[in-house]
Amino acid sequence: MATNPRTTAKSKAIFVCGECGFESPKWMGQCVCGAWNSFYERRVEPGGSAAARRGTLRGAGAADGGAGYAAAQAAPLAGVEAGGTRRLDTGMDELNRVLGGGITLGTLTLISGEPGIGKSTLILQAAIRLAGRGLKALYVSGEESPEQIRMRADRLAPGGIPEGVLVLSATAIETVLASVADERPDFLIIDSIQTMYTETLEQAPGSVSQIRVCTDILMRECKAVGLPAFIVAHVTKSGDLAGPKIVEHIVDCVLSFSGEKSRDLRLLTASKNRFGTTSEVGAFEMRENGLAEIQDLSGCLLEGSLGQASGTIATAACEGTRPLLMEIQALTAGAGSGFPRRAAIGVDNARLGMILAVLERKAGLDLSGSDVYVNIVGGFRPEGTSSDLACALAVWFAARGVIVPAGILAIGEVGLAGEIRSVRGAESIAAEAARLGFTRLILPQANAKIKTPPGISAEGVSSVLEAISLVFA
Ligand code: TYD
Numbered sequence: 265m266a267t268n269p270r271t272t273a274k275s276k277a278i279f280v281c282g283e284c285g286f287e288s289p290k291w292m293g294q295c296v297c298g299a300w301n302s303f304y305e306r307r308v309e310p311g312g313s314a315a316a317r318r319g320t321l322r323g324a325g326a327a328d329g330g331a332g333y334a335a336a337q338a339a340p341l342a343g344v345e346a347g348g349t350r351r352l353d354t355g356m357d358e359l360n361r362v363l364g365g366g367i368t369l370g371t372l373t374l375i376s377g378e379p380g381i382g383k384s385t386l387i388l389q390a391a392i393r394l395a396g397r398g399l400k401a402l403y404v405s406g407e408e409s410p411e412q413i414r415m416r417a418d419r420l421a422p423g424g425i426p427e428g429v430l431v432l433s434a435t436a437i438e439t440v441l442a443s444v445a446d447e448r449p450d451f452l453i454i455d456s457i458q459t460m461y462t463e464t465l466e467q468a469p470g471s472v473s474q475i476r477v478c479t480d481i482l483m484r485e486c487k488a489v490g491l492p493a494f495i496v497a498h499v500t501k502s503g504d505l506a507g508p509k510i511v512e513h514i515v516d517c518v519l520s521f522s523g524e525k526s527r528d529l530r531l532l533t534a535s536k537n538r539f540g541t542t543s544e545v546g547a548f549e550m551r552e553n554g555l556a557e558i559q560d561l562s563g564c565l566l567e568g569s570l571g572q573a574s575g576t577i578a579t580a581a582c583e584g585t586r587p588l589l590m591e592i593q594a595l596t597a598g599a600g601s602g603f604p605r606r607a608a609i610g611v612d613n614a615r616l617g618m619i620l621a622v623l624e625r626k627a628g629l630d631l632s633g634s635d636v637y638v639n640i641v642g643g644f645r646p647e648g649t650s651s652d653l654a655c656a657l658a659v660w661f662a663a664r665g666v667i668v669p670a671g672i673l674a675i676g677e678v679g680l681a682g683e684i685r686s687v688r689g690a691e692s693i694a695a696e697a698a699r700l701g702f703t704r705l706i707l708p709q710a711n712a713k714i715k716t717p718p719g720i721s722a723e724g725v726s727s728v729l730e731a732i733s734l735v736f737a
């Protein structure tokens with residue numbers, strides 16, 4: 265009979281850092297990577313791992329090497345059958361979009377975000393939609409009582425909560441597994457991983473070891489039975505996941521839910537996705553009765569204005585499959601006697617510095633005595649560099665106190681020589697801009713040959729100076 269290496273009497277303990285994976289024979293308060301209290305215990309065969317690894321590499325037959333490791337054989341990759349992934353429609357298009365077309369069966373998705381941003385609301389709403397289609401969703405909460413969850417569900421499903429939404433108030437992962445075995449749900453929610461613990465470890469819930477081992481246990485269970493699961497994780501003030509980074513390596517998908525608490529707009533993005541891209545953005549609005557999906561995110565970010573103030577101009581970025589239009593604002597003010605300030609929201613600080621340097625050297629704009637503030641309206645942070653040109657134009661027009669004519673949208677990457685480089689998705693941006701009423705698209709010369717819909721003209725530029733004179737004319 266094969267022996268399980270985890271349970272043989274000869275196995276000994278090693279200690280592994282949950283943050284960086286460093287292995288030590290002794291428990292250490294601080295790891296070499298600087299993390300504190302990050303070690304968890306792992307049982308291994310005495311002196312065995314190297315020998316066992318050699319045995320496994322030698323291949324069939326002798327692979328066991330007496331250490332309990334199963335034989336493994338390499339196979340030509342071309343001969344491996346590509347398994348099609350089966351997905352579950354969550355009933356929420358924006359969530360499906362970020363996941364890459366629904367949640368893949370047997371996978372673990374981590375959803376992180378600040379407290380109060382709406383994580384529990386989002387997944388409870390998905391659970392209600394799934395159950396509305398006759399599926400069974402198990403919502404495990406270690407944070408709220410079933411009564412509190414019921415109150416939230418009443419807001420989300422005023423017509424009545426479907427039968428298939430089950431709640432379990434538990435914090436022991438063994439209890440969760442027992443309930444999964446009993447109920448056989450189609451969808452599992454753990455809210456939150458920081459409240460879960462396994463009885464096999466002595467550490468407190470929320471500790472690095474507990475979070476890591478609980479996630480590991482859930483991962484194995486979900487893979488074994490093909491169950492998709494969502495795990496809520498809190499983030500620290502600095503925006504990092506509260507808990508070991510290693511959890512991000514274990515799970516299949518890491519989503520983050522963000523937004524400004526003062527506004528109702530919420531954005532869902534993926535920072536890791538084994539079954540889709542990480543560039544899609546899902547948009548929601550937090551309302552009285554839950555999260556409403558926003559199909560027209562550009563319209564929402566632009567708030568109906570087509571750029572009429574000095575220092576305000578529209579720009580766009582192609583996020584995933586979706587062109588997103590947004591407004592960028594700049595303000596310059598005398599810095600007085602102190603150091604001039606540069607503050608950017610939604611634009612990378614280093615990129616702003618570069619754009620200001622280009623404006624000084626290539627467009628003769630001296631900002632050495634001015635504070636410069638740049639803001640992308642709506643709290644959106646576009647990826648990529650397509651908003652560079654609009655940022656440069658916004659700063660230039662703000663400094664000159666000139667109003668940008670209405671109906672203009674500018675895209676393009678600014679290079680160090682002041683040249684405008686091509687951007688991705690210009691054609692879909694033009695279509696979206698025309699839909700929202702823009703009449704002129706200032707874009708890189710390299711993109712100027714795109715087909716434009718009626719009502720909008722594409723005007724190619726090859727330098728920042730050229731763009732300024734085109735808009736100023
Ligand atoms: P919640 O999902 O509890 O946040 P998290 O799980 O991320 O901590 O959402 C809390 C906020 O959402 C709270 O301030 C109330 C608000 N909310 C609404 O505005 N409308 C609703 O329908 C619901 C359920 C919550």
Ligand code: MG
Nearest residue numbers: 383384385455
């Ligand atoms: Mg919550």
